[in-house]
Amino acid sequence: MTLKNDSNPxxxxxxxxxxxxxxxAVVFAATFSGCHSTPxxxxxxxxSSTAQHPVxxxxxxxxxxxRDARIAWWRQARFGMFIHWGLYAELAGTWNGKRLExxxxxxxxxxxxxxxxxxxxxxxxxxxxxFNADQWVAMAKASGVKYIVITxxxxxxxxxxxxAANKFNIVDATPFKRDPLKALAIACHKQGIKLGFYYSQDQxxxxxGGAALRGGHWDKAQxxxxxxxxxxxxxxxxxELLNNYQGEDAPDEIWFDTPTKDMTPExxxxxxxxxNKHPNVLWNNRLGGGxxxxxxxPEQHIPAQGYPGKNxxxxxxxxxxWGYKSFDTDFKSTETLLQNLIDIASKxxxxxxxxxxxxxxxxPKPERDRMLAIGKWxxxxxxxxxxxxxxxxxxxxxxxxxxxxxxxxNPRWVPVWDWRATAKPGTVYVSIFEWPHATFSQSxxxxxAGRYKPQGAQVFPKREWHHGEAAGQSARSNRQRPSAADRIxxxxxxxxxxxxxxxxxxxxxxxxxxxxxxEEHIVLSIDISIDYLAxxxxxxxxxxxx
Ligand code: JFZ
Numbered sequence: 001m002t003l004k005n006d007s008n009p010x011x012x013x014x015x016x017x018x019x020x021x022x023x024x025a026v027v028f029a030a031t032f033s034g035c036h037s038t039p040x041x042x043x044x045x046x047x048s049s050t051a052q053h054p055v056x057x058x059x060x061x062x063x064x065x066x067r068d069a070r071i072a073w074w075r076q077a078r079f080g081m082f083i084h085w086g087l088y089a090e091l092a093g094t095w096n097g098k099r100l101e102x103x104x105x106x107x108x109x110x111x112x113x114x115x116x117x118x119x120x121x122x123x124x125x126x127x128x129x130x131f132n133a134d135q136w137v138a139m140a141k142a143s144g145v146k147y148i149v150i151t152x153x154x155x156x157x158x159x160x161x162x163x164a165a166n167k168f169n170i171v172d173a174t175p176f177k178r179d180p181l182k183a184l185a186i187a188c189h190k191q192g193i194k195l196g197f198y199y200s201q202d203q204x205x206x207x208x209g210g211a212a213l214r215g216g217h218w219d220k221a222q223x224x225x226x227x228x229x230x231x232x233x234x235x236x237x238x239x240e241l242l243n244n245y246q247g248e249d250a251p252d253e254i255w256f257d258t259p260t261k262d263m264t265p266e267x268x269x270x271x272x273x274x275x276n277k278h279p280n281v282l283w284n285n286r287l288g289g290g291x292x293x294x295x296x297x298p299e300q301h302i303p304a305q306g307y308p309g310k311n312x313x314x315x316x317x318x319x320x321x322w323g324y325k326s327f328d329t330d331f332k333s334t335e336t337l338l339q340n341l342i343d344i345a346s347k348x349x350x351x352x353x354x355x356x357x358x359x360x361x362x363x364p365k366p367e368r369d370r371m372l373a374i375g376k377w378x379x380x381x382x383x384x385x386x387x388x389x390x391x392x393x394x395x396x397x398x399x400x401x402x403x404x405x406x407x408x409x410n411p412r413w414v415p416v417w418d419w420r421a422t423a424k425p426g427t428v429y430v431s432i433f434e435w436p437h438a439t440f441s442q443s444x445x446x447x448x449a450g451r452y453k454p455q456g457a458q459v460f461p462k463r464e465w466h467h468g469e470a471a472g473q474s475a476r477s478n479r480q481r482p483s484a485a486d487r488i489x490x491x492x493x494x495x496x497x498x499x500x501x502x503x504x505x506x507x508x509x510x511x512x513x514x515x516x517x518x519e520e521h522i523v524l525s526i527d528i529s530i531d532y533l534a535x536x537x538x539x540x541x542x543x544x545x546x
Pocket of ligand 1: 257
């Protein structure tokens with residue numbers, strides 16, 4: 001591969017200015033305006049949707065353009081905040097003086113086999129007087145999230161909203177007597193944040209007939225007909241959730257969970273018929289009954305390649321529990337969380353990061369701190385995340401382990417946290433986690449020693465980066481960090497190093513903008529959007545997720 005850095009007239013230092021890069025972005029956008037309207041999702045054929053499902057989801061009756069418009073906000077959002085909040089917050093992970101280990105707090109009723117009557121008593125003392133919807137939403141907004149998803153009803157069956165359909169709810173059964181979902185809907189509407197409701201449609205440990213995973217029912221009060229449970233609780237409550245917040249334009253999505261075989265295609269179809277009356281409401285892939293929903297929901301992990309061509313969202317705990325546990329202090333570092341967000345964006349997904357408020361209505365400070373630190377980074381670098389597509393490079397940032405297995409027994413994906421790229425038409429954003437381990441300067445060979453070698457890259461403005469750390473030391477604590485104003489400019493020939501002729505077919509499917517950049521013989525401007533690592537966060541408790 002010949003490198004032509006000097007001969008390319010456009011790789012001049014002036015490119016380092018943001019203004020010029022922005023200008024180029026506009027030029028590229030104009031050049032490729034024909035290609036970004038291309039729908040990614042193919043229309044489902046009549047046979048595949050109607051044959052499988054008694055009721056066809058509304059999206060399957062739409063044109064690709066309508067379907068894209070319906071989910072556009074969600075695709076651009078990239079970052080959301082999950083909230084697991086319910087009666088279990090009162091127990092905070094402890095029942096009868098015994099700490100619940102190895103299970104999340106919201107599963108305590110099931111894991112400790114708490115009798116239905118005893119669990120229901122928790123409502124009488126649930127009084128989250130410190131709950132303040134405006135504060136929660138303001139915090140979410142400052143964290144840079146574009147949407148919130150909150151547990152309207154979790155597996156314990158307790159409705160965190162005003163429900164005429166079932167009295168086991170926060171308005172009728174607690175001294176609090178208010179509907180926090182209403183307050184959140186109002187606050188979200190005011191502050192421009194989308195709002196989704198999590199609803200456990202299948203498991204319900206306090207309603208007769210509701211399902212119970214991990215051992216089945218443990219209390220006679222749980223026995224009954226699943227269909228009757230769906231008809232008398234699930235469908236009426238879903239109607240409430242879909243209709244009672246319309247003044248606030250909510251909800252924007254319903255997040256179903258843990259489908260079992262009980263959820264037959266017919267019962268699920270009845271639910272879909274209700275959802276279809278609200279064509280803009282998105283719903284995830286966990287309804288059951290064979291329905292795919294609008295998006296995939298990998299949980300607690302980031303898939304190695306994302307889900308090319310699909311909408312997907314990784315949901316993840318900020319420590320190790322979803323529902324509040326007073327003694328879970330195993331928080332992921334801000335740096336890990338940010339790298340997860342960037343990794344997910346580079347693969348075209350959303351990051352739904354969870355917080356677990358306590359029983360007084362307070363989001364624990366370590367969780368708030370981390371959320372806000374992410375928001376601080378996004379404020380400077382958000383254009384590398386929001387509304388982006390996967391980056392153009394085919395580099396694999398990791399490898400499948402030959403020894404470690406994942407939950408399903410397959411070789412585990414072990415990521416390398418070096419750098420990730422995202423893209424918008426005409427612009428590629430490179431976020432670098434591991435700044436190179438060597439002295440390097442503006443020469444073709446010297447720029448990147450170590451793993452990352454985009455030969456031909458040039459760093460502007462002209463200056464040398466010295467990296468003062470010994471090999472093997474923590475690369476995080478003291479490495480030299482680039483600032484947001486720095487640029488790497490890579491010309492088409494050096495880009496071709498990453499995209500050999502043979503690989504371009506593969507690239508065309510996911511990264512058409514970048515491939516067209518190559519074909520047009522123009523310089524690709526790459527924004528380095530890094531800044532955040534300058535802040536020391538929590539070096540002692542760092543933990544990498546895979
Ligand atoms: C589910 C819930 O059970 C959990 O409480 C939380 O709400 C989370 C977001 O979603 O978590 C699951 C679902 C399925 C499995 C594990 C956790 N599973 O199949 O192993």
